[in-house]
Amino acid sequence: MKKTFMLLIVVIAGIAGFVFFSPIFEKEPPIINVYSNGFITNLRNPLKVEIKDNSGVKEYSVIAIAGKKVFDIKKSKNNALGKEVNLEVKLPNVTEKEIKLIIRAVDNSKWHFFAGNEAEKEIVLKIDTVAPDAQIIKNSYAVGRGGSGAVVVKVSDDNLKDKYIIVNNKYKFKLTPFVKDNYYAALIAWPVAENKFSADLIATDKAGNRVRVHIPFYWKTKGIYNSKNVKINITDKFINNIAKRVLERMGMPIPNDPVSVFKEVNEKVRKICEDRIYNYTKDVYENKIDSFSVSRFNPLPGSAKRADFGEIRHYYYKGSEISKAVHKGIDLAKIKRAKIYSSNFGRVIASEYIGIYGNTLIIYHKLGLYTLYGHTSEFRVKKGDIVKKGKVVARTGATGAVFGDHLHFGVYVQGIPVQPIEWMDSRWIKINIINVINGSKKVINK
DSSP, X not given: OHHHHHHHHHHHHHHHHHHHHOGGGOOOOOEEEEEOSTTEEOSXXXXXXXXXXXXXXXXXXXXXXXXXXXXXEEEEEOTTOOSEXXXXXXXXXXXXXXXXXXXXXXXXXXXXXXXXXXXXXXXXXXXXXXXXXXXXXXXXXXXXXXXXXXXXXXXXXXXXXXXXXXXXXXXXXXXXXXXXXXXXXXXXXXOTTOSSOOEEEEEEETTSOXXXXXXXXXEEOSSSOOOOEEEEEOOHHHIIIIIXXXXXHHTOOOOSSHHXXXXXXXXXXXXXXXXXXXXXXXXXXXXXXXXXXXXXXXXXXXXXXXXXXXXXXEEEETTEEEEXXXXXXXXXXXXXXOEEEOOXXXXXXXXXXXXXXXXXXXXXXXXTEEEEEEEESEEXXXXXXEXXXXXXEEEOBOOSSOSSSBXXXXXXXXXXXXXXXXXXXXXXXXXXXXXXXXXXXXXXXX
């Protein structure tokens, strides 16, 4: 009798141990995740729900309550739903401002006397069916290929998520708060690589409502973009004394044949340098502006222009074309080691060696506007310095991949290289930039 009792105890303990430790009796309820942006919806977009459980999901249900109405949205009973169930919940079309969701799930565990573990989640969603109010307050009349423009807009929404200007559905330009709440200003650009141009204001809210408003820029077709083709002969002397030196400074291997050396510099190194410059010039640092003003840029007074923005350079070696590139600035020449001046107040963002551009200085001038000074022989300022108008910031030189002493002068708008000649013209700046941004305050302050 005693042995039988002990055996019974062992059997009961074994069964209890099996029930307690066996995976089929796991005790964790399903995990329910609801992917909602701040619990706000526009009702048009399905709500994503995820249900997870290690023993597998046996059944689930989704109920919606709006006012006094109850909606059975989704229900399933199936023992083979898997360990992860992803649902797209289509919400009912209601007029209330809020809707409650109750999501219930049961797993395949044998716990709770084979009933399984149950989880329930309730969330209340705010309903927002109205897209943001987006208006164009003022913009430059015209923009040319490779050129710049200005825009002032109004965007308002209680649940605003994002707002920006997009050019050709590819290039985003950030908006900077301007003067009053809900008003924003931006400089934009027509990238020189693009044959056509279209600019739109995009605004989205947390519910997923989206609005697109076209900005009516007139296309300027003359006098802005110089697409002339330029033939440049590359010599062994240039490859050995200049191109190889650039690769050495960049810490890159030097190919054996001269053509590969030049292509490595003109294509691979150029891409590295332009990516670095983009990262330096893509940001807008102001939290808010009340006005915008710059004078014309004249970094090398009394100089002569030696190369144009946008020209297509074809490089030849011993009679054969080996590579090409688009020039992203203008070249200005004067005397050797000529003084380079800052034409406007700004902050030095970079003062370093940047491959083909040599010793390069980049200055930020507000609202996403930057100037670049390449091939310099000497810096007179360093990264982080604040510079004033008229300050000598560097001297011209022949560092990087160049044939002689000169200044490569570039202008960038939120990372996009633009035509410097525009920004060297005080009349153009006044009409197309200053009058647009500052002139819009009359409308804003009405």
